[in-house]
Amino acid sequence: MTYVSRSFAHAVMLFATVMLASTTALSATLNEALRASLANSAELAAARQSWVSAREQIGVSTSTSDLTGTVKIIGNQSHSDSRTTSGFEQTQYASAAITLSKNLYDGGQTVENSKLAQYNLDAASASYSNSEQALILKTIEAYLDVVKAQREVSLLADNLGRLESHVKAAEARVRAGAATPTRVAESKARYARAQSDAIASAADLQNAEDNLHSLTGIELRDLSLPAALSSLPDTLLEAENIARAEHPNIRKAIANELSASQQFNTLAAAVKPTVSFSLSASSKDRTGTAGDLDDMSAQIVFSSPFLTTNATRAKSRSVSASHAQSKFARDEAIRAVDVDLRSAFRNMNTTKIRLDAVTSELEATRLVARGIVSEVTFGQKTILDQLDAEQDVNAAELRLVNAEHDIILASYRFKAAMGQLSAVNLGLGDVLPSLSDLPSPDDMFSGIIPITN
Numbered sequence: 002m003t004y005v006s007r008s009f010a011h012a013v014m015l016f017a018t019v020m021l022a023s024t025t026a027l028s029a030t031l032n033e034a035l036r037a038s039l040a041n042s043a044e045l046a047a048a049r050q051s052w053v054s055a056r057e058q059i060g061v062s063t064s065t066s067d068l069t070g071t072v073k074i075i076g077n078q079s080h081s082d083s084r085t086t087s088g089f090e091q092t093q094y095a096s097a098a099i100t101l102s103k104n105l106y107d108g109g110q111t112v113e114n115s116k117l118a119q120y121n122l123d124a125a126s127a128s129y130s131n132s133e134q135a136l137i138l139k140t141i142e143a144y145l146d147v148v149k150a151q152r153e154v155s156l157l158a159d160n161l162g163r164l165e166s167h168v169k170a171a172e173a174r175v176r177a178g179a180a181t182p183t184r185v186a187e188s189k190a191r192y193a194r195a196q197s198d199a200i201a202s203a204a205d206l207q208n209a210e211d212n213l214h215s216l217t218g219i220e221l222r223d224l225s226l227p228a229a230l231s232s233l234p235d236t237l238l239e240a241e242n243i244a245r246a247e248h249p250n251i252r253k254a255i256a257n258e259l260s261a262s263q264q265f266n267t268l269a270a271a272v273k274p275t276v277s278f279s280l281s282a283s284s285k286d287r288t289g290t291a292g293d294l295d296d297m298s299a300q301i302v303f304s305s306p307f308l309t310t311n312a313t314r315a316k317s318r319s320v321s322a323s324h325a326q327s328k329f330a331r332d333e334a335i336r337a338v339d340v341d342l343r344s345a346f347r348n349m350n351t352t353k354i355r356l357d358a359v360t361s362e363l364e365a366t367r368l369v370a371r372g373i374v375s376e377v378t379f380g381q382k383t384i385l386d387q388l389d390a391e392q393d394v395n396a397a398e399l400r401l402v403n404a405e406h407d408i409i410l411a412s413y414r415f416k417a418a419m420g421q422l423s424a425v426n427l428g429l430g431d432v433l434p435s436l437s438d439l440p441s442p443d444d445m446f447s448g449i450i451p452i453t454n
Contacts, residue, residue, distance in 0.1 A: 031141065035427065036429060037218060038140040039432045040432055041217055041218035045136055048128065049436065052129050053439050055121050055124075057442075069102050072099050073099075074098075075096045098281060098283035100282075102280075103277065105277060113263065113266040113269075114270075117264065120259045120263055121256075121260055124256035124257050126256075130420075134420070137423070137424065140213075140216050143212045147206070147224055149403065152402045153205070154199070157195065157198050157199040157202050157395075160199075160391075167188050168188040191388060210222075226409075227409060229408050233412065234419075237342075237346050240342055240346060240418075240419055244342050244419045247419065248419065251338055257331070258328060265324070268316055268320055277301070278299070278301050280297075281299075342418040345414050345418035348411050352408040352411045355407070356408050360401065360404075362397050366393045366394045373386050374390075
């Protein structure tokens with residue numbers, strides 16, 4: 002077996018491995034890959050449960066105005082000396098009491114705590130949007146990596162086959178005495194370089210497919226090249242206005258600032274006077290009848306702290322520091338979003354120009370290659386000139402693959418930089434239920450008496 006035959010056999014085996022690994026896979030579009038990724042993501046499922054947890058905290062905020070009930074039971078048995086002939090006298094005592102109580106006025110704690118919980122829920126909503134957007138962008142990047150790798154593998158395989166033909170032709174000319182062994186060596190060197198590139202590209206394809214599979218949970222092949230997003234803002238000012246209003250990082254930072262500010266109100270409510278009402282019923286049973294007593298009472302209690310404690314002062318200082326921190330965090334979030342947005346806007350415009358340039362380059366190199374092939378036929382150029390020209394065409398085709406990949410990815414990254422890369426905006430809102438439709442978790446306290454659960 003010749004050098005070329007052995008090398009080509011190794012390359013074919015590698016390509017076969019790549020293709021056979023996907024024989025049970027499904028052809029898919031980007032939309033289908035995104036749907037599978039959204040449904041498969043454990044990270045997104047965790048973010049949804051985090052939002053549910055924040056929603057349930059709104060119910061916790063009513064604890065200071067809820068109706069509460071307590072039961073207290075006391076039993077006692079004793080022996081005491083006595084003057085009776087029996088030597089000891091046994092006495093028994095038992096009492097039971099039940100109390101229902103409720104704050105008629107809790108200083109506004111329920112209202113203020115509910116507002117705080119709502120701000121925290123807004124922050125959780127923004128955090129979920131950020132997780133969703135990150136997952137969608139990660140899936141798009143993985144999908145486009147597979148598409149690019151598939152196209153590169155195909156182009157390099159064609160180039161490998163072309164160079165194999167040139168090596169065989171050079172060997173035939175050497176045997177016929179029409180060429181020197183040097184020409185054969187030059188052709189083999191080009192072939193070996195192309196084989197190395199093809200093997201590396203096949204490995205990149207397997208890595209890209211593995212990454213996409215980890216996100217979607219299904220095998221995908223024959224992926225179609227999606228189009229770049231259209232209807233994007235033409236000016237940076239318009240994009241910045243959209244980002245300031247919709248980007249989840251900015252929304253989260255604003256919600257956190259409002260939450261920090263609201264903590265002043267919750268702290269103030271915690272030290273205000275309260276008015277509570279309680280209703281109690283008790284029964285006492287003692288040996289004999291003189292000590293038996295049944296009692297029912299109701300009371301209204303006004304309570305107000307009149308000393309500011311060190312703990313309260315420390316809490317106030319802590320809230321002030323948290324509020325100042327949240328303002329700095331908001332400013333930093335806006336700065337970071339603005340920088341990323343400007344970068345994404347410039348990159349998108351750059352990729353458009355680069356795609357036009359590479360397209361023109363490919364047309365020119367193809368024209369040059371056709372001309373050199375004609376000149377080789379008439380002896381005006383050598384076969385090495387033809388190989389160089391064909392290599393230039395192959396290199397331009399690979400650059401076109403990269404340019405098309407970059408412009409599609411740049412359009413999605415630009416949309417993400419504005420905070421608009423959401424499932425709803427991409428027509429995927431039906432994959433998962435909306436956050437507001439998520440059911441509440443199972444309640445471990447199904448009855449009104451906790452000890453019976």
